[in-house]
Amino acid sequence: MEDTLLEINNISVVYADVIQVLKGVSLQVPNRRIVSLLGSNGAGKTTTLKAVSGLLKPENGRVTDGAILYEGHPLENRSPEQITRLGIIQVLEGRQPFKYLTIEENLRVGTATRWGKPYRKDLELVYHYFPVLWDRRKALAGYCSGGELQMLVMGRALMAHPKLLLLDEPSLGLAPLVVEEIFRIIARINGEQQTTIILVEQNARIALEIAHYGYVMENGKIVMEGASETLKDNPDVKEFYLGGGGAGGPGAYQQPKSYRRRKRWL
Amino acid sequence: MDFFIQLLVNGLSVGFLYGLSAMGFVMIFKSSSVLNFAHGELLALGAFVFLSLHSVVQLPIGWAFLATLTGCFVLGFLIERFFLRPLIGEPLIYVIMLTVGLAAMLRGLLLLIWGGNLRTLPDFLPAWMDIQSGWLRIPPVYMAAILVGVLFLVLFGLFFKYSAQGIFMRSVADNQRAALSLGVHVRRVFALSWGIAALVAGMSGIILGLMNGISVHDLSAVGLKVFPVVILGGLNSISGAVIGGLIIGVLEAFTGGYLSPSLRDVVPYIVLVVLLLVRPYGLFGLVEIERV
Numbered sequence: 001m002e003d004t005l006l007e008i009n010n011i012s013v014v015y016a017d018v019i020q021v022l023k024g025v026s027l028q029v030p031n032r033r034i035v036s037l038l039g040s041n042g043a044g045k046t047t048t049l050k051a052v053s054g055l056l057k058p059e060n061g062r063v064t065d066g067a068i069l070y071e072g073h074p075l076e077n078r079s080p081e082q083i084t085r086l087g088i089i090q091v092l093e094g095r096q097p098f099k100y101l102t103i104e105e106n107l108r109v110g111t112a113t114r115w116g117k118p119y120r121k122d123l124e125l126v127y128h129y130f131p132v133l134w135d136r137r138k139a140l141a142g143y144c145s146g147g148e149l150q151m152l153v154m155g156r157a158l159m160a161h162p163k164l165l166l167l168d169e170p171s172l173g174l175a176p177l178v179v180e181e182i183f184r185i186i187a188r189i190n191g192e193q194q195t196t197i198i199l200v201e202q203n204a205r206i207a208l209e210i211a212h213y214g215y216v217m218e219n220g221k222i223v224m225e226g227a228s229e230t231l232k233d234n235p236d237v238k239e240f241y242l243g244g245g246g247a248g249g250p251g252a253y254q255q256p257k258s259y260r261r262r263k264r265w266l
Numbered sequence: 267m268d269f270f271i272q273l274l275v276n277g278l279s280v281g282f283l284y285g286l287s288a289m290g291f292v293m294i295f296k297s298s299s300v301l302n303f304a305h306g307e308l309l310a311l312g313a314f315v316f317l318s319l320h321s322v323v324q325l326p327i328g329w330a331f332l333a334t335l336t337g338c339f340v341l342g343f344l345i346e347r348f349f350l351r352p353l354i355g356e357p358l359i360y361v362i363m364l365t366v367g368l369a370a371m372l373r374g375l376l377l378l379i380w381g382g383n384l385r386t387l388p389d390f391l392p393a394w395m396d397i398q399s400g401w402l403r404i405p406p407v408y409m410a411a412i413l414v415g416v417l418f419l420v421l422f423g424l425f426f427k428y429s430a431q432g433i434f435m436r437s438v439a440d441n442q443r444a445a446l447s448l449g450v451h452v453r454r455v456f457a458l459s460w461g462i463a464a465l466v467a468g469m470s471g472i473i474l475g476l477m478n479g480i481s482v483h484d485l486s487a488v489g490l491k492v493f494p495v496v497i498l499g500g501l502n503s504i505s506g507a508v509i510g511g512l513i514i515g516v517l518e519a520f521t522g523g524y525l526s527p528s529l530r531d532v533v534p535y536i537v538l539v540v541l542l543l544v545r546p547y548g549l550f551g552l553v554e555i556e557r558v
Contacts, residue, residue, distance in 0.1 A: 055447060058355070084449030092447050098440040101433065108430065109437040113449035115430055153444075160448060 005031040005164060005196050006052065011066030011076070013044075013051050015059065021047045023220040024066070029164070029198060034190050036199040036207040036228070038241055039217035045200040046093060048217070049166045052198075053090035054080035070164070085113050087163035091156075093200075094172060095149045099142030103133055106141050106152055110159025119159065126155035129185055147178040154182075158189070164196045165189075171203045179203065183210050204241035208232050216241070268401045273523040274516060279408035280477070281515020282415025285508035287470040287488065288495040289422065290463030292507045295496075296439040297459040299358060300350070303365040305467055306489015307372035310482050312338050312468020313475035314380050317387055327390045334472065335465050342464025346457040354453070369486070376482045384481040391476070407476045414473060418466065419508055426504070435459060439502070494538040500551025509550065513537075 006029040013022040022044045029035045037045045050056045051063050052070075057079060068075040075083060098106050107126055111119045127134040130151040136144060141152060150170055157165060167186065171179040187210040190197050201207035208214055208228045216224040216237065224237070231237050287309060294302050315337055319330040349368060353361050395406035395413075426432040437445045438455045446452055471485055478484065491514065499510025514534045521533040541549070 053447065055443070058443070058446060060355070080446050081449060081451050084447075089449070090447050092444060096441055096444040096447075098437045098444065100440050101436060105433050105436070108433050109445065109450060110448055111430065112434055112445075112451070115434075156448060 003031050004028050005071065006198075007067075007069045008048070008052070009067045009069070011051060011068060012064050013047050013056065013061055014064050015056075015061040017062075021061070021220050022051070025217070025220070025222055026066075027215050027222060027225070029196060030213070032190070032194050032196055033213060034187070034197045034199055034211040036201055036204075036211035036214045037217060038201060038204045038207060038214060038237075041202075043217040044220040045217055046168055047220075049090055049168055049198065049200060051076075052083075052164075053088055053166055054078055054083040055090060084160065087161065088166065089157040089160045089162040089164075090166040091153050091168060091170070093168040095146070095153050097141035097144070097149050097152055100140060102138055102140055103144070103148075103152055104137040107133075107156055107159050110156040113160050122159050122161070126158055129158070129189065130155050146174055147182070150174060150178075150182055151185075154185070154189075158193075162195055164198070166198050166200075168200045169202060170199075171201060171206065179206060183207075186210060204237070269523065271402060273519045275402070275404055276408060277516035277519030278512055279404075279411040279415075279515070280518065281512035282411050282508075283470045283474055283511070284488075284491060284495050284515050285511025286415055286418055287467050288492045288499065288507035288511050289419075289504055290466040291492050292496055292499075292501065292504050293435075293459045294463050296502050296504075297435055298350075298361075298456050300361050300365065302463070303362065304345075304369035304372055304489070305463075305492055306486035307369050307376070308338065308342070308464050308467035309471035309474065309488055310376055310480070310485035311341070311372060312464075312471035313387070313480040313485060314376060314482075315468070316472045317380075317385060317475070317480065320388065331472070334468055338468030339461040339465040342460040342462070343457050345464070346460035350456070350460070351453060369489075373482060373486055380482070382482060384479045384484075386479045387472070387475050389476070407473065410476070411473050414469065415508075418469070422462075422504070431458070491534070494534045497548055498538055498541060500548030503548070503550040506548060506550030510548070 008025060008027045010024045010026050011022055012020060012024060014020050025044065025048055027035070037048065039045050047056070047061070050059070050061065052068060052075065054075070056062065057077070063076040066076075070086060070088065073086070098109060101109070104123070107123060108119065111117070111122070132148055133151055133155055136148060141149065144152065154167070154170065170182055170186065174182070183206050186197065186199070189195055199207055199211055208231055211228050214226065214228050214231045215222050216231070224231070224234070226234070232242070287305060291302055291305050294300055312334055316330055316334040319325050319333055320327065323330075325333065345368065349364060350361060353364060391406035391410055393406075395409040397404040397409055426436060434445070434450045435455050435458065437450060438452055442452060474485060474488060495510040495514050496507050498513060499506030499508070517533055517537060518530050522530045
């Protein structure tokens with residue numbers, strides 16, 4: 001594989017000193033690629049992202065074992081202030097805008113890691129990717145639609161010049177057309193800005209469409225990995241994450257007995 | 267009518283000072299959800315430090331003023347750094363109790379150093395501030411209160427609206443987790459808001475001291491008056507704090523003038539209770555933006 005930007009080696013994460021969420025997760029993120037992290041709810045995808053971005057700390061979580069190497073530097077348990085300044089920005093799940101700030105003020109908060117430097121060019125860049133935001137730049141974020149907000153929080157992250165962008169469920173609660181548009185833009189950002197992206201998604205089909213490589217997580221472990229094309233054709237992934245395929249094909253429910261395919265990896 | 271306008275002017279100028287000190291209080295609450303019970307003591311501290319710098323150290327007025335304000339800012343910064351930061355992540359009630367303890371400690375310290383007697387600040391305000399037109403007379407202290415009030419409100423308004431640091435402070439107040447994810451230095455924002463709050467408190471302390479003389483008990487009692495002011499204006503609205511301050515100031519002046527001076531301290535609370543029945547968020551409190 002090409003040069004690796006981020007390497008996670010066998011990390012364990014524990015919340016509040018007792019609840020173990022990740023049990024030895026390893027993954028590699030090559031430079032300038034999109035890596036997607038799939039899995040059902042509670043599999044530990046978000047926790048993996050937070051272990052990288054340092055946001056575990058305020059939630060009383062800790063990396064107890066293993067190593068996270070970013071460009072060769074260890075990241076485990078460093079503060080989010082330090083990690084964001086290395087160029088790793090996480091876009092939180094559920095959008096989390098600053099509701100009482102206008103769109104443009106929201107974007108300006110994205111410059112926190114390089115406070116005092118000019119930011120006009122970056123605003124233009126963000127408006128270039130997300131023209132909707134330009135129209136609404138004076139509006140309070142609290143009054144914008146879900147699609148606009150998702151674009152806003154991604155634009156806000158872009159303002160920080162990220163080298164590694166961690167996207168947590170960008171498709172959450174959005175209409176299919178909007179989801180398609182957002183994923184098109186993610187692919188463009190990756191291609192044009194050379195930004196490496198880790199993409200956590202429930203919507204495996206569209207994630208594998210734009211990702212180069214994928215990992216499947218379950219119960220705090222990586223259970224499968226491979227290039228997107230390989231994963232898309234894998235019968236297990238098809239059955240459990242892409243829907244259809246596998247047992248009996250269409251109309252499986254009408255047959256007297258419908259067997260659920262056993263997960264091979266367990 | 268003359269009497270009415272005279273009362274109104276007096277009330278407004280005291281109201282500006284209430285508004286200013288309430289603004290600092292609101293700033294701390296907005297960024298870190300902490301109610302600062304030591305606010306009155308910060309006011310008193312500002313006034314006493316100014317007094318000593320002027321009469322003991324014999325600094326010229328201007329320098330004494332600047333030095334006091336800088337000192338207050340640094341003190342606020344240090345309070346956050348040494349007393350509050352270790353409690354980040356602990357339940358909020360601990361932090362609030364800590365400010366109660368801090369209030370007792372500061373008051374003890376003030377009494378120990380300066381004693382409990384009423385002292386007076388030298389009158390240093392220039393003569394042009396004494397405004398007299400016909401029957402209306404605005405004494406220089408009241409004029410100074412109005413000028414300082416307006417100046418600081420405009421300055422802070424611009425700071426929060428346009429400066430990067432001001433926007434970061436508002437972002438932390440709005441959504442701390444998101445601010446953290448973008449690399450906003452949240453602890454620095456807390457420290458900054460304590461610093462600014464202490465600075466503004468010290469400033470209002472000096473002017474209140476000029477008005478009524480300074481004593482530890484009187485000035486720290488003003489800290490309590492901050493509560494009706496901020497609740498009236500809405501706990502998380504800075505402009506609300508100012509308007510709340512003006513309302514309470516004017517109310518006090520009118521009650522003192524028309525009813526009886528002994529009712530002065532009661533009426534604000536009565537108004538407060540009535541208002542809360544009608545508008546539980548306060549006059550300008552944030553009504554939650556809720557997306558359904």
